[in-house]
Amino acid sequence: MTTDADVAPQPGNAVIKCVVWDIDNTLLDGVYLEWAGEPPPADPVLAGVLRELGDRGILQALASRNPFEAAEYVRAVTGAEFASVECGWGSKAEAISRIAADLDIPADTIAFVDDDMVERAEVAAELPDVLVLTPEDAAEAADWPQFSPAVITAEARRRGELYAERRRRQAAASAFGGSRDDFLRQAGTRITISPAQLGDVPRLHELSVRTHQLNSGGQPMTEAELSGLLESPDHEVATLRMADDFGDDGLVGAAILARNGAVRAAAPPATKTLASITVPLIMMSCRALGRGALDALLTWTCRAAAAAGASELAVPCLVTDRNVPMRLALAAAGLRAAPGSVAADGRAVFARSLVGDLPELPGWVTVEGTR
Amino acid sequence: MTDDPVGSDPMTTDVGRLAAVEAKLRQLLAEVTGRPDLRKIPVDTPLFGGGAGLDSLSGTLLLRQVQRLFGVDVAAEDLNLDSLESLSTLAAFISARSGSDSR
Numbered sequence: 436m437t438t439d440a441d442v443a444p445q446p447g448n449a450v451i452k453c454v455v456w457d458i459d460n461t462l463l464d465g466v467y468l469e470w471a472g473e474p475p476p477a478d479p480v481l482a483g484v485l486r487e488l489g490d491r492g493i494l495q496a497l498a499s500r501n502p503f504e505a506a507e508y509v510r511a512v513t514g515a516e517f518a519s520v521e522c523g524w525g526s527k528a529e530a531i532s533r534i535a536a537d538l539d540i541p542a543d544t545i546a547f548v549d550d551d552m553v554e555r556a557e558v559a560a561e562l563p564d565v566l567v568l569t570p571e572d573a574a575e576a577a578d579w580p581q582f583s584p585a586v587i588t589a590e591a592r593r594r595g596e597l598y599a600e601r602r603r604r605q606a607a608a609s610a611f612g613g614s615r616d617d618f619l620r621q622a623g624t625r626i627t628i629s630p631a632q633l634g635d636v637p638r639l640h641e642l643s644v645r646t647h648q649l650n651s652g653g654q655p656m657t658e659a660e661l662s663g664l665l666e667s668p669d670h671e672v673a674t675l676r677m678a679d680d681f682g683d684d685g686l687v688g689a690a691i692l693a694r695n696g697a698v699r700a701a702a703p704p705a706t707k708t709l710a711s712i713t714v715p716l717i718m719m720s721c722r723a724l725g726r727g728a729l730d731a732l733l734t735w736t737c738r739a740a741a742a743a744g745a746s747e748l749a750v751p752c753l754v755t756d757r758n759v760p761m762r763l764a765l766a767a768a769g770l771r772a773a774p775g776s777v778a779a780d781g782r783a784v785f786a787r788s789l790v791g792d793l794p795e796l797p798g799w800v801t802v803e804g805t806r
Numbered sequence: 807m808t809d810d811p812v813g814s815d816p817m818t819t820d821v822g823r824l825a826a827v828e829a830k831l832r833q834l835l836a837e838v839t840g841r842p843d844l845r846k847i848p849v850d851t852p853l854f855g856g857g858a859g860l861d862s863l864s865g866t867l868l869l870r871q872v873q874r875l876f877g878v879d880v881a882a883e884d885l886n887l888d889s890l891e892s893l894s895t896l897a898a899f900i901s902a903r904s905g906s907d908s909r
């Protein structure tokens with residue numbers, strides 16, 4: 436493999452979630468610090484690309500060897516919202532790693548644009564999963580498939596804004612110092628769990644593609660597959676919406692419940708069988724990470740499965756180093772797999788008994804008419 | 807431990823190392839949860855749920871720090887993450903797998 440990023444960009448199939456931009460001779464038509472009076476204007480072509488990608492729900496970030504004022508200046512002249520900003524004299528690869536950690540996204544969903552060949556080569560060598568582009572590449576990137584999410588949902592269009600809300604929420608949370616649940620209460624957290632509607636299908640598809648850390652299945656689902664499940668009498672698809680005083684995140688997660696055999700929601704308690712309910716997919720946006728949403732969805736799933744007459748809940752989960760947060764949530768919800776039971780497809784079945792007392796949903800969770 | 811040669815004093819070493827790991831874990835737990843009060847919790851307090859309130863975010867941060875400081879990839883070695891039951895189970899899991907240089 437070559438470390439020379441100038442041969443050609445290597446467009447993979449991963450959907451890009453964030454573009455990290457250099458400032459000098461990239462977003463600006465010149466070098467910020469070399470202009471004594473007025474700094475250089477924005478590059479008009481790339482400023483257009485910034486806006487176009489932002490409208491598609493792709494985040495923008497800055498990594499620049501400039502003082503922080505340069506980032507403020509770029510914001511003013513391009514009108515773009517930057518989800519994360521790294522200004523300093525350190526390496527660009529380190530800056531990109533910090534941005535990835537800050538935004539909670541994997542390296543293969545990041546593109547990096549810089550006019551400097553040395554910077555590009557360093558990032559390509561240190562972070563081989565990052566898509567490294569010249570400004571000329573970036574000018575055309577809007578036409579490439581990995582910058583073109585199939586469907587642009589309402590949540591996607593607001594993504595830049597949502598990250599700004601997240602920054603403010605995190606600052607408040609780290610100043611809070613009490614328990615997570617006390618913070619969630621204080622922040623006016625509101626979670627609503629309700630049956631999926633056909634109008635939710637594009638967002639559910641998008642979540643199935645974009646979520647990794649909090650995704651049990653590890654496989655995207657098509658809109659047709661999802662619509663099919665909504666109509667299937669043996670499946671229940673529950674959505675989770677989340678809001679608090681800092682902002683409204685909309686639809687952030689979902690769980691699919693599959694009834695195995697004879698169990699029906701309408702079954703009276705007297706006909707309870709020993710059947711289990713399987714969860715082929717449970718997923719949550721990383722925006723909800725640390726805010727009790729996945730715990731609430733798992734608690735609801737256990738209670739709904741028990742109410743439907745099942746005595747066991749089973750969640751087949753891909754075991755990778757990327758979805759450790761999902762496994763932590765399963766463990767916290769009392770689900771366990773048989774030791775050494777990871778199958779050839781990389782999955783293990785995490786299960787728990789639904790007999791006896793189940794955890795209660797916290798007061799900020801509202802459940803609406805699930806069947 | 808039973809196969810240690812007679813005449814060595816492995817208990818003192820192991821107990822000392824376990825205590826050092828526990829002390830470090832208390833500090834990490836307080837950092838990843840943003841709750842300084844967790845520095846003082848008993849070693850057998852449950853980490854998940856009502857105990858220390860560890861969740862998927864703080865748990866992931868804790869495991870990352872454990873890997874960085876002790877070189878133990880808990881998530882790779884413990885499918886069910888049962889080692890996260892309490893500070894004492896996690897400390898035992900880590901000390902059984904790290905610090906081979908001190909043997």
